[in-house]
Amino acid sequence: MGELIVKKVSKRYSGGKFALKNVSFKVPSGGGIFALIGRNGAGKTTLVRILATQLKATSGSAKINGIDVSKNPELLRESIASVPQEARAVGWLTPKQFITSYLLWRGFDYGDANKKAIAALNNVGLSKYVNVQNQKLSGGLKRKVLVAMVMASDAKVLFLDEPTTGLDPISRTELWETLRRLKKDHFIFLTTHYLEEAERLADLIGVLDDGKLRAIGTLDELRKKAKYPYSIKILSKDHVEKPKNSIIVKGIDEHYQILTTENNAHAISNSLIKKGVKFSMSPLSLDDIFYYIVRKPIEVENYEEDGEW
Amino acid sequence: MVNKFSQMLASILVNAIYAMVNYPIVLISTLLAPFSLLIVITFVTHGSLLPVAIGGALIMTMIGSGTSLQQDLSHLKNDFKLQDMIVSSPTTSKVYLIGMSISEIVYSLPAIIVLVILAAFYIQTTAIGYAEIFAVMVIIFIFSVSLGFLLSTITSDVIQSWAFSGIIATILSALPPVYYPITYVPFPFRYIVYLSPATYAAEIVQNVTGLVTFSSTTLLIDWIVIIAVAIIMTYIAVKKSKWTED
Structure with missing residues (x-):
């Protein structure tokens, strides 16, 4: 390992x-x-x-x-093998020619390189495009060619x-599947x-x-690093009566977000249901975590003493 | 053990053979490239300078390889990020340079074959004379591809690459009297043309054709200069090329 x-x-x-x-x-x-x-x-x-x-x-x-x-x-x-940012498969080559050449650069014999290129293209669903020039492929297919390229390598x-x-x-979803x-x-x-x-x-x-x-x-570990692992999104903070162990922040969009503990989240959600207030509740998403790590939210009200997010 | 032959073959396939296979028009273009000035000089001089012009076209084909290498590698590096992909592979900069240089020769092969046939017909010389022409071509080729490789690795976009090509073309192609004898260049401009290594190569080839005669001292200096610039440029290319970034 x-x-x-x-x-x-x-x-x-x-x-x-x-x-x-x-x-x-x-x-x-x-x-x-x-x-x-x-x-x-x-x-x-x-x-x-x-x-x-x-x-x-x-x-x-x-x-x-x-x-x-x-x-x-x-x-x-x-x-190792690398697909740099903004890399493109060479336009005047076909996917098969491009991957075969890349594998030759990695030291394969021509016969092996050719076979591996075709197999990798089939693997990412590009069998129809093996002999079409790269420049004629869509953006998504071009990226798949690059992924097939590193996939075919011994790296x-x-x-x-x-x-x-x-x-x-x-x-994007198709490429995720390949990854x-x-x-x-x-x-x-x-x-x-x-x-x-x-x-x-x-x-x-x-x-x-x-x-x-x-x-x-891991995503769970990152969530745990946040003091409040649950998020409740509401349109107006006026509907909330000073929740304990929570903070209310202006969220990424126009919503307000109550960041709180799991137990509190259930209590707050029950209270909002009783009032008929629309809301959504979820564990913190990576978006939330990223947003709060990289760019601190504009804190609106803090209902606890230390106020750490 | 990494197969270096495969690695060189990759460069030849990408930069020459696949380009020709996928775009056959490239064959016609590369065939015609060295002939434009050759034809003009031949017509203007009623054929009297044809042997000199053929020799000049052979030198220009080698210099053209360096210019093309610079443009091709810059294009592959900046527009496709190929150099970064190759860096993170077992191919070394030297193997990449050799492979890409050979690809330029392969690319120019149709023109070289026609020029060699013309040389066999119109340049009346000895076996040693032909060997001299061949040696000059090899030395100028090494010089020009080393220069082309060096410049390609330091360019960051195609505009820079075009600028380098323009400068190379002026110094190595327009300035030196390769298609006609240096005696046609009046003083004081004759001193300026000696700034180009191609001028020294042209003197050797023109001497072989027998249409222009140079002293043995001049020819010795010519050989020393072209060999020296080829060695120096190769050394600089190997040492100073930016294969990876600092």
Whole structure:
């Protein structure tokens, strides 16, 4: 069972800006999906590029399955594959030609590369498009070609930097299905803006903000880190009589959110039902967690002394 | 053990063979590329400079390989992010450079074959003379692809790539008198054309054709210059190319 270990990694670009500040974490890298979420410019791509040996860290170290990223990149490259942000399958090639070429770059013989390319394209549902030029494919199909490419490789650690950005919901869902199958025997380091994507796919989630790792864990662990793991959404806070052990905040949308404990949540919901007030109640979503970690909510009223979220 | 032949084959397939297979028009374009000036010079001089122009076209084809390499690699790197994908694979920068360089030769092969046939007919020289032309082509090719690779790795978008291509084309293609003898260039401009390594290569090839004669000292200097610039440029390309980012 391998591990991805990142120790105090910092990256300072030539302009002086720090993209990463002492980032440290450890996750199992034998299989599954680790999703790194964060806003634009949070440092996600910088971290991926460092781990995928494309960029050198200013300080700190990282190891993937025991291999040091900066000291032994040649060895590491035999077991990793990367789909960079904004990567595209070369337009004048067909998916089969593109993947065959990629596999040749990875050192396969032509015959093996050709067979694996066709198998991977079939696997992601692109058998109809094997010989259609990449530039004629839709955005979703183009991304699938890239996923098929790394899937066909011998690499067991895959870096996918925002692979679903810009895709329509159906294409995105199809790609998620492929990633779910892929994670059974690969470790996927995924960055994404879509919190729903991380919520649905990831076994572990890291939250990066302004170059710092703010939280890491499973979705449940992240929920537990929040003092109030339940959320009740209402249109007006006037319907609520000062709930105990709770805070009311202005939510992501126009709703007010009562953040509270599970027991309180049931009590508040019963009271709202009696009053006939419309509301929705749920455990905290990753959206909520991300929103409150990265950007503190505008607190409206605090009904407890320490007031920590 | 990684199969380096496969890795080089990948570059040749992507940058030459698949491009030609998927777009056969490319074959015609690459075939015609070196002939435009050759035809003009031949007509203007009523055929008297045809051997010099053929030699010049062979040199220009090699220089064109470097210019094309720079554009192709910049395109693949910046528009498709291919370089990053290759970096995170077992292919090294040297193997990628060699493969992509060979791909440019493969791409130019139709033109080279026609030019070699023309050379066999119109350049009357000895076996050593042909060997000299071949050696000059190889040296200029190494120089130009090293320069092209170096520039491609430091470009961040296609606009920069076009700018580099324009500068290379001026220094290596427009400036040097490869299609006509250097004696046609009046002073003081003759000093300026010596800024281009292609001028030294052209002098050697023109001497082989017998239409222009240079002293043995001049030819020795020509050989030293082209070999030196090829070695220096290869060294710089290997050492200074930005395969990964710091």
